[in-house]
Amino acid sequence: MRFLGYLKRWPHFDRGAVRVWDRNLMAWLKYYKTSVLMNFGEPLMNLLALGFGLGAYVTKLNDLPFAEFIAPGLLASTAMMGVVYDTAFSGHSMLDRGVYESMVTGPLRVESITAGMFLWEASRSVLYGCTFLVVILVMGLVRSPLALLIPVLMVLAGLLFTGPSLFVAAWAKAEDQLFYYFTLVITPMFMFSGIFFPVENLPAAARWAIWLSPLYHVTNLSRALVLGRLHPGLWGDVLWLMVATIVLMPWPVTQMRRRLTA
Amino acid sequence: MTPEGIPSEAAVAARGLVKRYGSHTAVDHVDFTVDQGECFGFLGPNGAGKTSTMKMIYGRSSVSEGVLRVLGLNPDTQLSELKRCVGVVPQENNLDPDLTVWENLYLYARYFELPPEAAEERCHFVLDFVSLADKSGARVDELSGGMKRRLVIGRSLINSPRVLVLDEPTTGLDPHARHLVWQQLAALRTQGVTLLLTTHYMEEAARLCDRLVVMDQGRILAEGRPDRLVEEQVGTQVVELPEAGQVNPGLDLPQGAQELIRRTHRVGSSLFLFTDDNRTLLGELARANPELVSRALARPSTLEDVFLTLAGRGLEE
Ligand SMILES: Nc1ncnc2c1ncn2[C@@H]1O[C@H](COP(=O)(O)OP(=O)(O)O)[C@@H](O)[C@H]1O
Ligand SMILES: [Mg+2]
Secondary structure (H helix, E strand, C coil): CHHHHHHHCCCCCCHHHHHHHHHHHHHHCCCHHHHHHHHHHHHHHHHHHHHHHHHHCCCEECCEEHHHHHHHHHHHHHHHHHHHHHHHHHHHHHHHCCHHHHHHHCCCCHHHHHHHHHHHHHHHHHHHHHHHHHHHHHCCCCCCHHHHHHHHHHHHHHHHHHHHHHHHHHHCCCHHHHHHHHHHHHHHHHHCCCCCCCCCCCCHHHHHHHHCCHHHHHHHHHHHHHHCCCCCCHHHHHHHHHHHHHHHCCHHHHHHHHHHCC | CCCCCCCCCCCEEEEEEEEEECCEEEEEEEEEEECCCCEEEEECCCCCCHHHHHHHHCCCCCCCEEEEEECCECCCCCHHHHHHHEEEECCCCCCCCCCEHHHHHHHHHHHCCCCHHHHHHHHHHHHHHCCCHHHCCCEHHHCCHHHHHHHHHHHHCCCCCCEEEEECCCCCCCHHHHHHHHHHHHHHHHCCCEEEEEECCHHHHHHHCCEEEEEECCEEEEEECHHHHHHHHCCCEEEEECCCCCCCHHHHCCHHHHHHEEEEEEECCEEEEEECCHHHHHHHHHHHCHHHHHCCEEEECCHHHHHHHHHCCCCCC
């Protein structure tokens, strides 16, 4: 019964959600230049410094040049970071500055607003993932036309990472509290998701812990698509991501409702 | 009449309406009926429960107990229909700070599913109505307090609402800005829009409202037309006697004066004598105690006096 109640709080992907998407686009077009710069500066630096700098010493990982090994993972983490930062920080500030409030004062419902955020962040995830893909393509790090499926993976990753991030945005009373999320969840996930080193040869306990990280599964799929190395185990990653996305989706609705209606 | 005893043509009606936040009761079994086309006021000090009542009416917050109907619609079960025909000016402006004046209005129109062209047309109309056409491209935080308020009023008209809820529309505005808002509300009233407004300015209530309720601590203390309320509750005029701490109205005032006094009220050392005939009362008092009367202030009574006598304190306290 509890579970049925949980599912009832599903976001409403209706026309109201599309209006929220419109609103975010309108606002984003005013500041996208700085936002894009912020989102790409760091991963590019990682790729250049680690991939080509460190890569000159670390010769091969899983038979791959180091840059080629980390590029698909950085693609996954760039999209994740874009989504997570934006959802947590601008979600929080939109709550603080009354943007969502203006929507519920009008005809929009909390369920539609939440759904609108999911749609918007999925779009950003696609944008970031694809831009990064073009960059590594130019650098000659893409090996397979399967990379054309990256946008699909980015939609799934965007939807997945929005849920918990929006929950945290609505849960945090002060912006400081968002740093718990980054320090305790996001940064460790970035470090231990098989982006920088293969996990196959780690002890079983470490592999299990890494298996719990959503970014690990996104990285696996991204690497498989960019390098064209498919194998049946990838279905496990797809399934993991789909189940997690669905289960986490209603999570922020209650918290948003708590903040916006009383 | 509906089964709950609500007239079916009422714009807004509440029976035994309650709002609780945890164990705190913010609105405590209130009843009121607002007719279509009238301007209905909720006068009361901070914390009276005005905002809580408004939020239930426009479906922002759930009804804890009792019956509430807005144009016959139940906010619990018919929220989408309700929101289509209600306009809202919330107590806090809550404009979208990332966007311009025009974008705020246009998006709002789109929230209501107006097609793009109709939305633009409506935005032009509304901007003219609230005299902000020249500010169309300005960012919201460049506007003065009065302009922001007018923009929020304009925004509330985007969906051509039949019922307009205004929560303290002029609080914090300077007198000039306040008069502009009053003019716009008067214009809306003549167009037949039902107005619900909360205020703690008795002048605003007296000037705009056809009928009003006086609220305090979640309850309705009195209801009626502003002029009648004053007449019924306290009398049309009042004599204020300052430094009258020692005066006991029942013992120290002459019989002739006592017959004219409808009600007395003490604020600190001042004594308020409510009456319908100031001049005769002053004459009676002067005959008995000329010194007391020399300091007296005679004036018409107001809604503030009504609140004062009913709640035992002022609206601004
Ligand atoms: N969201 C809320 N949670 C808890 N208490 C609230 C909330 N909103 C209002 N109250 C309390 O309810 C009472 C009535 O508040 P409100 O409706 O805002 O009155 P008014 O608008 O007349 O000033 C106050 O005591 C206020 O502190
Ligand atoms: Mg209020």
